[in-house]
Amino acid sequence: MSINSGDYLLKVLDSLSNPYRLKIISILYEERKYVSQLARELGISRPLLYLHLQRLEEANLIKGDYEVSEKGKTMKYFEVNSFNLTLNPELINILANSLTLKKQKEKD
Amino acid sequence: MSINSGDYLLKVLDSLSNPYRLKIISILYEERKYVSQLARELGISRPLLYLHLQRLEEANLIKGDYEVSEKGKTMKYFEVNSFNLTLNPELINILANSLTLKKQKEKD
DNA sequence: TACTCATGTAATAATTTTATTACAGGTGTA
DNA sequence: TACACCTGTAATAAAATTATTACATGAGTA
Numbered sequence: 001m002s003i004n005s006g007d008y009l010l011k012v013l014d015s016l017s018n019p020y021r022l023k024i025i026s027i028l029y030e031e032r033k034y035v036s037q038l039a040r041e042l043g044i045s046r047p048l049l050y051l052h053l054q055r056l057e058e059a060n061l062i063k064g065d066y067e068v069s070e071k072g073k074t075m076k077y078f079e080v081n082s083f084n085l086t087l088n089p090e091l092i093n094i095l096a097n098s099l100t101l102k103k104q105k106e107k108d
Numbered sequence: 109m110s111i112n113s114g115d116y117l118l119k120v121l122d123s124l125s126n127p128y129r130l131k132i133i134s135i136l137y138e139e140r141k142y143v144s145q146l147a148r149e150l151g152i153s154r155p156l157l158y159l160h161l162q163r164l165e166e167a168n169l170i171k172g173d174y175e176v177s178e179k180g181k182t183m184k185y186f187e188v189n190s191f192n193l194t195l196n197p198e199l200i201n202i203l204a205n206s207l208t209l210k211k212q213k214e215k216d
Numbered sequence: 217t218a219c220t221c222a223t224g225t226a227a228t229a230a231t232t233t234t235a236t237t238a239c240a241g242g243t244g245t246a
Numbered sequence: 247t248a249c250a251c252c253t254g255t256a257a258t259a260a261a262a263t264t265a266t267t268a269c270a271t272g273a274g275t276a
Binding site: 154179 | 251
């Protein structure tokens, strides 16, 4: 994974700027988990967890896969994608060129 | 500057997860500016700019100093502090221990 | 069949963040 | 004095994010 635009950098930063989402990365780094399992471990509801997972997945920091357990249940397992990014003023300066300032609504 | 806790990491990420704030870092990296000057360059109002500057300053990414110009006016110049941080799952995993999950209101 | 545990989403509420408007004070210059 | 340009903040509005509640579906097991 490499950051190739300011907009993508922002998306990554955004996806990481929440305590639960950092915690999710932390947990999944140790071991992949399925959704309900993660929700219990974090002590939050699934709807809320889905929201956080979605944001992390959109930033490409985690990914989910369906898997059928021995008991025949379909579970969605999440794991972290490996990433390593550096943040410093120079890098931000370079990427700022490809950064959209005002969130303009997208057309169809 | 080094990230020594999950809470501080979050504060830094939070302060950077906004297009204007990234842009501010980018501009100040090239040259320090005073508040009104920055506001004009960004095309935003000073009150809004103050808000963004405050968040960056709280995360210790920029700093402001008063300076009296030749014409005798007091201006507040901002500049970026140098920083360089690495973000990867392992690091997040380590810092997650010192991460506060629920934002608990502070007592007086 | 009823229960458990997995999946997911729609609708709404609460909270935080972002943005604007309206002030007020200070200094130098025409 | 009036104007231009600097500083700053209080109050409010708008928008986005976060969180909750209520549903609905499917598969295995008692």
